[in-house]
């Protein structure tokens with residue numbers, strides 16, 4: 535599994551985007567990385583996947599430092615994969631099926647196996663119905679789901695989701711939330727988002743970033759009760775935590791749990 539140890543990363547213009555970052559993906563099944571704009575979330579993901587190389591410290595996979603030669607990275611990215619915030623960065627602009635099949639064809643996998651895997655990935659993200667459409671005709675939300683399918687098809691062990699719901703309407707946000715929960719049954723996921731309700735709902739362990747440093751970490755239920763930590767990181771509480779604080783109800787992790795509690799109270 536992946537560990538980030540004492541990692542520092544500076545961009546070419548001298549911006550120190552990450553400083554002394556320590557992250558252990560063993561701490562949760564779905565890990566949240568939260569922080570205000572510019573706190574370093576995307577830079578961290580790019581370091582974890584080996585697109586950027588740290589100036590100090592390292593990223594470890596199964597106890598060994600990752601290597602940056604092409605051969606190693608090709609293998610590494612079969613285990614750990616990223617869905618970028620902007621789906622345009624991920625799609626190649628053929629039709630949806632070919633786009634999702636592309637990485638498998640690159641690995642010379644037989645077409646009948648590709649068909650099974652591509653169709654399964656598209657079904658998982660509810661994109662099967664537009665599998666024959668050209669990618670450039672899709673809506674933004676549809677592109678986001680196809681980009682997710684393109685990563686799911688690889689069968690990786692860890693998936694990094696950078697802002698998976700940015701730019702999506704509430705219905706699509708809910709759909710992505712359910713997809714994340716389903717994927718999390720089989721894989722380790724790391725999610726970065728400004729949507730604290732999403733993070734609180736899907737993540738079990740959270741890292742809080744501020745200006746490139748880890749300001750705090752812990753279980754979701756603990757981190758979101760730390761008022762000072764959230765204030766310093768310029769973050770909001772999830773609505774379920776607000777209700778707990780204001781009404782004194784138990785702290786629920788999902789809205790379904792709150793509704794069940796409400797129903798029982800009124801019976």
Ligand SMILES: Nc1ncnc2c1ncn2[C@@H]1O[C@H](COP(=O)(O)OP(=O)(O)OP(=O)(O)O)[C@@H](O)[C@H]1O
Nearest residue numbers: 545547549551569570571572573574575576577578
């Ligand atoms: N290519 C680059 N060159 C120089 N500085 C950069 C570059 N990309 C990002 N930065 C800087 O690195 C810091 C971290 O940026 P990053 O994009 O990782 O933050 P983020 O938490 O993902 O932000 P957001 O929530 O807005 O997506 C910021 O100060 C940003 O200005």
